[in-house]
Amino acid sequence: MxxxxxxxxxxxxxxxxxxxxxxxxxxxxxxxxxxxxxxxxxxxxxxxxxxxxxxxxxxxxSKEEILSALMEKNRESLTLAEKLLEEDGPVAPRLYAFLYTDVRQLCTAPLDFYELEVAALAQPQVFAGFEEDGEKLRAAAAQLLELGVDSGELRQTDPAATALMLLSLNEGAQHRLWHGRREEERASESSDALAQSVADYHLSSLLADASSLDAVREAGRDFVTEYEDDEPAA
The missing domain is CATH 1.10.10.60 (Homeodomain-like)
Incomplete structure (x- = not known):
């Protein structure tokens, strides 16, 4: 950038x-x-x-340099997760912000995540940081989940296994958007709506008090807005 x-x-x-x-x-x-x-x-x-x-x-x-630039765009979720882990206060809104941003970033990226993953696995020397970034993302998600369980905001769950499941579902959602609709339908509004639906689904199953979802969503979206305002212009 x-x-x-x-x-x-x-x-x-x-x-x-x-x-x-x-x-x-x-x-x-x-x-x-x-x-x-x-x-x-x-x-x-x-x-x-x-x-x-x-x-x-x-x-x-080179083509590899183009692919590397595309991969760089895939780091938005990790950057936000690391910032959210530094925040204080309730964990559930931070987890919501992370999951929402992850889906939206995947859906608005210029390349289907699965295509990027295939390219990275085929050329590990070019995409040396791809798997490392994935491991960091899963670890950050697991840490947010663990904090939420410890605070009593989230139900008891295995943080590592749940993090992997959540991120895998996010990747599946973006793949469906990529291949189920054409480019004109992959507008930011469509991606925002899907991101909210997926984040709502995740949190509704994770929250210890499911009735708090509306408040968690609102606070989570505030985190997203704050993060976007802090982002330097490209």
């Missing part, structure tokens, strides 16, 4: 983008999803974006 916007490079078409890097990621994601990562070439991506292949290297020097 925070990469300077670059302009003035030759393009093959009249298309213009305020952020060529984002346009490249978007078009690369479409190709990766449509035909797979291995079958996609830099020249195909350049053609879709409207750049000469030589100009593509000004932004990304």
């Amino acid at each position: 925070g990469s300077p916007k670059r302009t003035g490079r030759p393009r093959n078409s009249g298309r213009d983008s305020a952020n060529p890097r984002e346009e490249i990621l978007k078009e690369a994601s479409r190709l990766f999803t449509a035909q797979g990562v291995a079958a996609t070439t830099i020249s195909q991506i350049a053609e879709c974006v409207g750049l000469r292949q030589s100009s593509m290297y000004y932004y990304y020097k």
Whole structure:
């Protein structure tokens, strides 16, 4: 994030983008999803974006670099989880904020998480941090769950096993959105609605007092808004 916007490079078409890097990621994601990562070439991506292949290297020097940039976008949930663990006060709203953000981030990412996971497993040398990030995310979720159980806000549960289940369900929800609907339906409003539905479902089964869900949701959304306000502009 925070990469300077670059302009003035030759393009093959009249298309213009305020952020060529984002346009490249978007078009690369479409190709990766449509035909797979291995079958996609830099020249195909350049053609879709409207750049000469030589100009593509000004932004990304290889397909692996594009994939790494996509993976970087996958770290939003981990960043928020680490911040939420530093917060004081009730745990349930923090868990809600984490689960809501995780679903929304997965649904609005430029590439289906499963496609990214396949690419990471096939090229571990390129995606050295992918599995490590996943382990950190599961650990952070488990820690939030453990804190909630200890505080009496959440029912008794195995934190590690429950964290794995919750994150797996989140990944399944984004996969359904990706493959059950087309791009125009994957708007932010649709992703927000799905994120709330999934987070509501998770918390309704975890809360010791299910009647507190409305209050937990409201407080959790406040955490999300606060996190978004603190995020630096890209």
